[in-house]
Amino acid sequence: MPTELFSTTVWIPIALLLAFAVVGLFGHKMKPVVAGGISTAAILLAMVISYSTAYFYFFSDGLVEGKYVMLVPFLHEWLRFTDTLSIDMGILLDPISVMMMVVVTTVSSMVHIYSFGYMKGEKGFQRYFAFLSLFSFAMMGLVLAVNLFQMYIFWELVGVSSFLLIGFYYQKPAAVAASKKAFIVTRFADLGFLLGILLLSYFTRTFDFPTLMDPGGTAISSMAGLSFMGVSTLTWALVLIFMGGAGKSAMFPLHIWLPDAMEGPTPVSALIHAATMVVAGVYLVARLFGLYAMGAPGALEVVAFIGAFTSLFAAVIAVTQTDIKRILAFSTMSQIGYMMLALGVSGYGGEEGLGFTASMFHLFTHAMFKALLFLGAGAIIHAVHSNNMGDMGGLRKYLPVTHIMFLIAALAISGIPPFAGFFSKDEILAAAWANNQLYFWTEWFVAGLTAFYMFRLYFSVFWGANRTYEHQPHEAPASMLFALVFLGLASAVVGFIPFSAFVTADGVPFQTHMHLNIAIPSVAIGIVGIAIAAWMYMRPGTVADRLATAMPGLYKLSLKKFYIDELYLWVTHTIIFKGISAPIAWFDRHVVDGSMNGIAWVTAQVAEKTKKMQSGQLQHYGYAMVLGAVAFVLLLLYWGAR
Amino acid sequence: MIEGIGVFDILVVSTAMFFIGIYGFLVRKNLITILMSVELVLNAVNINFVVFNKYLYPDLLQGYMFSLFAIGIAAAEAAVAIAIILNVYRQMKGIDVEHVDTMKY
Numbered sequence: 001m002p003t004e005l006f007s008t009t010v011w012i013p014i015a016l017l018l019a020f021a022v023v024g025l026f027g028h029k030m031k032p033v034v035a036g037g038i039s040t041a042a043i044l045l046a047m048v049i050s051y052s053t054a055y056f057y058f059f060s061d062g063l064v065e066g067k068y069v070m071l072v073p074f075l076h077e078w079l080r081f082t083d084t085l086s087i088d089m090g091i092l093l094d095p096i097s098v099m100m101m102v103v104v105t106t107v108s109s110m111v112h113i114y115s116f117g118y119m120k121g122e123k124g125f126q127r128y129f130a131f132l133s134l135f136s137f138a139m140m141g142l143v144l145a146v147n148l149f150q151m152y153i154f155w156e157l158v159g160v161s162s163f164l165l166i167g168f169y170y171q172k173p174a175a176v177a178a179s180k181k182a183f184i185v186t187r188f189a190d191l192g193f194l195l196g197i198l199l200l201s202y203f204t205r206t207f208d209f210p211t212l213m214d215p216g217g218t219a220i221s222s223m224a225g226l227s228f229m230g231v232s233t234l235t236w237a238l239v240l241i242f243m244g245g246a247g248k249s250a251m252f253p254l255h256i257w258l259p260d261a262m263e264g265p266t267p268v269s270a271l272i273h274a275a276t277m278v279v280a281g282v283y284l285v286a287r288l289f290g291l292y293a294m295g296a297p298g299a300l301e302v303v304a305f306i307g308a309f310t311s312l313f314a315a316v317i318a319v320t321q322t323d324i325k326r327i328l329a330f331s332t333m334s335q336i337g338y339m340m341l342a343l344g345v346s347g348y349g350g351e352e353g354l355g356f357t358a359s360m361f362h363l364f365t366h367a368m369f370k371a372l373l374f375l376g377a378g379a380i381i382h383a384v385h386s387n388n389m390g391d392m393g394g395l396r397k398y399l400p401v402t403h404i405m406f407l408i409a410a411l412a413i414s415g416i417p418p419f420a421g422f423f424s425k426d427e428i429l430a431a432a433w434a435n436n437q438l439y440f441w442t443e444w445f446v447a448g449l450t451a452f453y454m455f456r457l458y459f460s461v462f463w464g465a466n467r468t469y470e471h472q473p474h475e476a477p478a479s480m481l482f483a484l485v486f487l488g489l490a491s492a493v494v495g496f497i498p499f500s501a502f503v504t505a506d507g508v509p510f511q512t513h514m515h516l517n518i519a520i521p522s523v524a525i526g527i528v529g530i531a532i533a534a535w536m537y538m539r540p541g542t543v544a545d546r547l548a549t550a551m552p553g554l555y556k557l558s559l560k561k562f563y564i565d566e567l568y569l570w571v572t573h574t575i576i577f578k579g580i581s582a583p584i585a586w587f588d589r590h591v592v593d594g595s596m597n598g599i600a601w602v603t604a605q606v607a608e609k610t611k612k613m614q615s616g617q618l619q620h621y622g623y624a625m626v627l628g629a630v631a632f633v634l635l636l637l638y639w640g641a642r
Numbered sequence: 643m644i645e646g647i648g649v650f651d652i653l654v655v656s657t658a659m660f661f662i663g664i665y666g667f668l669v670r671k672n673l674i675t676i677l678m679s680v681e682l683v684l685n686a687v688n689i690n691f692v693v694f695n696k697y698l699y700p701d702l703l704q705g706y707m708f709s710l711f712a713i714g715i716a717a718a719e720a721a722v723a724i725a726i727i728l729n730v731y732r733q734m735k736g737i738d739v740e741h742v743d744t745m746k747y
Contacts, residue, residue: 616743619740
């Protein structure tokens with residue numbers, strides 16, 4: 001029975017939660033290495049279970065009659081409100097969740113190992129590992145969620161752990177501000193997610209993915225004919241859910257938190273803000289893809305447009321940034337834009353579903369090479385003690401291993417064969433070509449920009465001017481190099497996985513083939529991008545500066561990130577704070593509080609005027625009492641006599 | 643009932659005691675004297691209890707019990723009052739009731 005075989009998967013979240021509890025509660029009494037060891041042991045256990053689950057799912061038990069099925073090896077009724085409304089906690093295995101399990105545990109394990117070197121001697125080492133375990137737990141819960149509500153709970157948990165880890169250096173004001181910004185922006189987006197869940201479940205009467213996604217089920221027909229403002233209710237629900245995904249995945253215009261999130265420790269950026277949490281939005285859309293594709297093509301068009309726009313927008317910004325982690329952050333946004341676009345242009349099933357497969361494939365390869373890029377950037381920062389590209393140059397002599405690994409990752413993201421990014425990007429471009437040529441040409445141009453800014457970074461850091469450093473830069477310690485080399489090998493070879501044989505929109509495997517008419521132009525523009533970057537940045541020179549002064553407007557726009565942050569600040573400060581909040585505060589302070597204070601003031605004044613009646617003389621009170629009694633008696637006699 | 647004394651005479655005595663007490667409470671300035679006046683009022687009431695019980699409900703005991711109760715309470719009250727008066731004396735260097743006005747507001 002496959003269900004019994006896969007029941008070990010329940011130990012993944014349990015082990016990670018236990019590691020979080022133990023390290024979080026008792027970590028400060030442990031030696032740092034012990035605390036880190038517990039967390040790492042838990043994630044390594046999760047990795048082993050994930051790999052064996054993936055093996056058994058894809059090669060023996062998942063394929064039933066030529067189709068990958070959804071399996072629920074563990075289900076527990078968690079909250080029962082009424083007979084028809086209950087919320088379960090469980091584990092759902094299908095191609096995308098198994099694939100995500102592998103991605104999350106692999107990258108997380110590498111980041112754990114890497115952190116031993118990177119965070120060595122750091123204050124709060126144990127706290128850091130506790131948060132990493134919390135994040136891994138939450139992410140696995142999200143990936144394996146069996147219903148929308150469980151997904152939402154873990155969705156918020158990853159948001160919290162992201163908040164905690166961005167603000168890890170809590171004495172640094174920029175980190176605190178960045179963590180708040182990340183939390184508030186994603187939380188705002190999650191409002192849309194929650195509304196979408198409520199809307200969807202109100203009409204379909206279920207939260208469960210297997211019921212929602214059942215092709216013969218009633219999920220879509222139950223909402224047929226309902227519409228609001230000329231758009232069907234299902235489309236509204238799915239667009240709202242996509243809003244949550246766009247917030248987590250830093251899609252325009254909810255992207256502003258991601259660049260600032262780079263204030264966190266670099267391994268955290270690699271894990272959360274490059275490989276796993278930020279692709280949760282893509283995963284969410286993929287998870288509900290059956291509904292999107294069959295019930296609401298309008299929502300998919302929104303997904304495709306936002307994805308394409310973000311990928312172009314972020315790539316243009318990345319070209320002029322100088323902080324190496326921010327370049328990578330914008331690059332992440334751009335690549336997630338690719339994934340969203342691929343989902344948006346995909347159909348359901350067969351060759352039509354190429355976009356879905358391509359998106360998941362790109363998610364997989366991107367996780368490997370982007371984590372590698374971030375960890376490489378971490379090694380550079382570790383060596384130079386600066387994030388700024390201007391402080392670097394000629395580092396290939398000092399960091400030989402990091403140099404090679406960074407080059408592999410840069411080639412992979414630029415789509416140069418045979419590295420991983422080439423294969424997935426090729427499929428995305430093919431899917432875009434089949435759907436809308438405008439999208440194809442946009443993404444083709446973005447591929448060139450990607451190659452350019454990645455190699456701008458690469459040449460500026462590892463080539464360029466030979467600098468004299470105050471401290472001799474040194475190669476990273478063994479734990480960091482191990483993670484780099486592991487991910488480097490992965491980035492080099494995972495592209496050869498025939499992904500469409502495993503992950504497809506409807507679960508039925510199909511064959512993909514190389515699209516030469518797509519591959520040749522995409523590789524060509526990648527090489528052009530690299531060549532321009534090499535010409536401009538390989539040797540110290542003034543080409544870049546002259547180009548910047550030639551196009552001052554565009555350069556400034558890109559450098560300032562198109563003033564989106566300023567726009568948000570203007571909206572929040574001028575319109576919301578000054579225009580709405582300030583009058584409300586005035587009303588509260590003067591009218592609401594004023595009436596209460598007025599009542600109290602009148603009472604106090606009356607008391608002040610009448611307190612003279614109190615003489616303090618016992619016998620005056622005695623007179624009053626006796627006279628009162630006499631008066632009562634007289635009154636009683638008067639009435640009694642009548 | 644009591645040989646040679648009618649209920650009217652007894653009530654005259656208790657009424658006189660009651661108003662003597664009220665008068666003393668209102669006009670005397672010495673706290674001890676005021677306390678004594680209050681005792682007079684209480685005892686006037688006790689006499690009334692006993693007398694009415696005797697004349698109206700001879701087979702019942704509530705009036706007697708009530709007066710015993712009032713006597714007990716009066717004893718306790720006297721103890722408390724004298725304690726208060728002692729403290730007033732320590733604070734005010736005297737027990738004149740007109741000087742005890744510092745707690746008015």
